[in-house]
Amino acid sequence: MFGNCADPGALDGLAWLGCYLTTGKHMSLYGSLGTVLLLLAITAPTALLFGFGGATAARSHVAPLRWFGKTYIAIVRGVPDIAFFLFFVIALDQGFEYIRHHVLCPEWPDTVRQGNDFVVCAQAKLPLGNSPQWVHETYGFLLAVLTFAIVFGAFAGNVLFGAMRAVPRAQLETAEAYGMTRGQVTRRVLIPQMWVYALPGLSNLWMVLIKATPLLFLLGVEDIVYWSRELGGAKQPQFTDYPHPDWRMWYFGALLVFYLCFTKVSEIVMDRLMARLTLGQATAGGEAQRRAGA
Amino acid sequence: MEDCLQTITDYGLRSIGIGERLLPRNDFTLCQQFTLIGSGMIWNIYFGTLALIAGFFLAVAVALGKASANPLIRKPAEWFIFVFRGSPLFIQFFFAYFLFLSLKGSYPIFSPLTSATFGALTVLFLNTAGYSAEIFYGALQSIPKGDTEAADAYGLTGWSKFRRVVYPTMLRLAWPAYTNEAIFLFHSTTLVFFAGFPAFQQKGDALYYARYFADKTFNPFVPYPILAGYFILLTLVIIAIFGWMNGRLNRHLPSATRARLRFRPQLIR
Incomplete structure (x- = not known):
């Protein structure tokens, strides 16, 4: 990184630390912080979309759709979520390969599940056996994102379903009195008005989502936990230019601080957002804002 | 059926090291999966129960600390709650494990803490204390003003006021949320053996x-639903126990105004 890092053995103190913290592997660690942010950036809207779909389905007038929505929302209750994470990653992977297998090689004679093996034809493998390394990594990451989105979508669905029911009935009745159809009431009144009721739940969910990101490690993605373990372990002088004893404690301490800062910033942003959304609402918070302004 | 009884005697207590030493390696039967996963529940119940009981007392103390007017007491309590609620339990486990490991290097007295039995229990204890303290603090803040005024009118002060009025009311108000915290703590015990702490001899x-x-089987559709079934059972048991306690705490109230226990899980921590 820096010119004077060529011979780390001769350095000491801060100069050594500066060189040590900018090695290629440390860059991967900082890059994996980006992975976490990317995961959050993709998962949060996707989960919200899933949750919205679930909540809308649960309110549907068509019975099977309603049952589906309610089951989806209820399914994550009562079972540790980490079990879902471990389950969905394999289940989704096998599901995709199973479907591709039936589409791509319909003449395959054997069954897919043979004892303890799951065998699909070579064309159905995901990703294909001969694809480059980055495709495998991206596929693993996308699988993790989908898993997060399904699980957190159910949580978000729960919150949104509650929020839709919390919108004062009088507001919807007013809209109906103006002659709006059911769809119009939903689009023009229910959805704009529900956010203030949903936000406390959603902000809680966001905090929970932040705190769930280290579970990427369990899903086989090379994330911050993976790199902290790799880099923190004791290093012998014969294998590296930067020998050091077991520093994993410091690496995980740094991760702890990183997450604490992230939570703190999120809290501040959420408070601002809440103040903005409460403006002019018929709630205790809105009333307090009106009084303070007057 | 005979085989299954044999499996249960072999593996029923496998998770605490009693019975067959080797885990089944091939030809997995449904019975083996039910038995071993059920045997593993011993650990989940052990961690959850002890952490919950010990954490309760610390949580009450921290909640009172956070409500204190003295900043020397309030600030540490606030920080304690922030640290344990603001960071992932998964990272807390890793950090604590490596912390105990390096402490063990200089002070051998810490060596029990590097095992899951005590180390993970300590982390869970502190973690649930942090979450419960926030719940109890919220309950302390929402004690009806009339209750404390009535206590003042009776001349109750200090300890007797706390024990007779503040504490029971706080518990009563916090109980539904605390039930969720308990359920949720049991769920998070599943993280222990994935976060640093080694499963000694596959226990x-x-x-x-x-x-x-x-x-081993590359088939997630059998073991995970079994696990889910066990946890749903455990959740129902917790709800039953806490519901009974909730009834005890609210027994002086007319039944219509009692707070109903609703299961609203807080998700992951």
């Missing part, structure tokens, strides 16, 4: 064995 919890089977 692990329910999820450890469920993952073992899923990895």
Whole structure:
């Protein structure tokens, strides 16, 4: 990184630390912080979309759709979520390969599940056996994102379903009195008005989502936990230019601080957002804002 | 059926090291999966119960600390709650494990803490204390003003006021949220053997064995639903126990105004 890092053995103190913290592997660690942010950036809207779909389905007038929505929302209750994470990653992977297998090689004679093996034809493998390394990594990451989105979508669905029911009935009745159809009431009144009721739940969910990101490690993605373990372990002088004893404690301490800062910033942003959304609402918070302004 | 009884005697207490030493390696039967995953539940119940009981007392103390007017007491309590609620439990486990490991290097007295039995229990204890303290603090803040005024009018002060008025009311108000915290704590015990703490001689919890089977058979559709079934049962038991306690706490109230216990899980921590 820096010119004077060529011979780390001769350095000491801060100069050594500066060189040590900018090695290629440390860059991967900082890059994996980006992975976490990317995961959050993709998962949060996707989960919200899933949750919205679930909540809308649960309110549907068509019975099977309603049952589906309610089951989806209820399914994550009562079972540790980490079990879902471990389950969905394999289940989704096998599901995709199973479907591709039936589409791509319909003449395959054997069954897919043979004892303890799951065998699909070579064309159905995901990703294909001969694809480059980055495709495998991206596929693993996308699988993790989908898993997060399904699980957190159910949580978000729960919150949104509650929020839709919390919108004062009088507001919807007013809209109906103006002659709006059911769809119009939903689009023009229910959805704009529900956010203030949903936000406390959603902000809680966001905090929970932040705190769930280290579970990427369990899903086989090379994330911050993976790199902290790799880099923190004791290093012998014969294998590296930067020998050091077991520093994993410091690496995980740094991760702890990183997450604490992230939570703190999120809290501040959420408070601002809440103040903005409460403006002019018929709630205790809105009333307090009106009084303070007057 | 005979085989299954044999399996139960072999593996029923496998998670605490009693019975057959080797785990099944091939030809996994449904019975083996049920038995081993059920055997792993011993750990989940052990961690959850002890952490919950010990954490309760610390949580009450921290909640009172956070409500204190003295900043020397309030600030540490606030920080305690922030640290344990603001960071992932998964990272807390890793950090604590490596912390105990390096402490063990200089002070051998810490060596029990590097095992899951005591180390993970300590982390869970502190973690649940942090979450419960926030719940109890919220309850302390919402004690009706009339209750404390009535206590003042009776001349109750200090300890007797706390014991007779503040504490029971706080518990009563916090109980529904605390029930969720308890359920949720039991769920998070599944993280223990995935976060640094080693499963010595393959003595692990329910999820450890469920993952073992899923990895060996490459079929997630059997072990994970079994695990889910066990946890739903455990959740129902917790709700029953806490519901009974809730009834005790509210027994002086007319039944219509009692707070109903609703199961609203807080998700992951």
